[in-house]
Amino acid sequence: MQLDDLVENFEFLDNWEERYRLLIDLGRQLPELPAEAQTEENRVEGCTSNVWLIHEVEPGPPPRLNFRADSDAFIVKGLIAIILMAYSGRTPEEIQGTDIKGLFEKLGLEQQLTPNRRNGFFAMVERIREIAAREAA
Numbered sequence: 001m002q003l004d005d006l007v008e009n010f011e012f013l014d015n016w017e018e019r020y021r022l023l024i025d026l027g028r029q030l031p032e033l034p035a036e037a038q039t040e041e042n043r044v045e046g047c048t049s050n051v052w053l054i055h056e057v058e059p060g061p062p063p064r065l066n067f068r069a070d071s072d073a074f075i076v077k078g079l080i081a082i083i084l085m086a087y088s089g090r091t092p093e094e095i096q097g098t099d100i101k102g103l104f105e106k107l108g109l110e111q112q113l114t115p116n117r118r119n120g121f122f123a124m125v126e127r128i129r130e131i132a133a134r135e136a137a
């Protein structure tokens with residue numbers, strides 16, 4: 001699913017319960033990270049649930065970053081799916097220029113997520129931006 005489709009689906013759904021189910025379904029579709037990738041080094045700080053994030057650089061002009069992530073919580077896996085749609089396969093410059101807060105608001109997540117989940121979401125975003133800044137240097 002692409003981001004535009006996701007926004008359209010969220011707008012189509014009448015209530016948050018249906019959106020919540022969609023978010024969980026997105027998370028269920030994420031491939032699990034292998035146990036060897038679920039290390040402390042790959043764990044994202046600032047998330048209440050365990051979240052692990054890894055990346056690969058796809059060479060080429062320009063190089064692109066591909067991310068994979070996993071969590072031990074279904075709703076968080078859904079949030080990860082949104083983040084991966086927004087960032088994976090993009091150049092470091094595109095990542096830095098992505099308006100994730102605008103997407104977050106467009107999906108109505110600001111009002112529906114607990115402060116801890118919201119903080120975890122943005123901790124994942126910050127980690128991805130740090131990786132992009134490192135790879136751009």
